[in-house]
Amino acid sequence: MGVILEKQFFLPHVTKVAQNLIGKRLFFKGKEGVIVETEAYRGSDDLASHAAKGRTPRNAIMFGSPGVAYIYMIYGMHYCFNIVCESEGQPAAVLVRGLLTQNARIDGPGKLCRHLGLDLTYNGVNLLSARDFYLTEGISIPDIQVTSRIGISKAQDKLWRFVCPSLLSIP
DNA sequence: CGCAAGATTATT
């Protein structure tokens, strides 16, 4: 059993947390996997963020406490799972895009949510205190690759996507 | 109230 990540972990700048999340272990309702791909999103200075233009009903969770799940529906058919970062009032979240499980490598935020069974009913759940939804220390990652984010039309200059090449290249 | 855009995925 690994040590559960606490609030402290999610307080640094969201780009830092996104990197640190690579290699950590995600648990949800009996399923688990190692995080191998993340992206950082941040209000105010990031045009690609949901919170770029301020607070709305949907993105309100991004402005809230760190360690909370921000889940939203995209394209009418997929969910995306994020973890809120930084201090309350500062909109920031890490999108979890890739997971390595025992039998499968899940690539893509929509597939990840489908695999774990995450949907809107878990939006707003606090991963620091939930019983069956949390993160733990995982494995150490020697190499982390930094690229621009996937699927966005703005702020493509920002290199806020983080992947672990060595874990991704397992057959 | 109407409408365009969207942090995606599967298929051609």
Added chain:
DNA sequence: ATAATCTTGCGA
């Protein structure tokens, strides 16, 4: 390259 599918946010 494009359809599928529907919620959200903005402007009128």
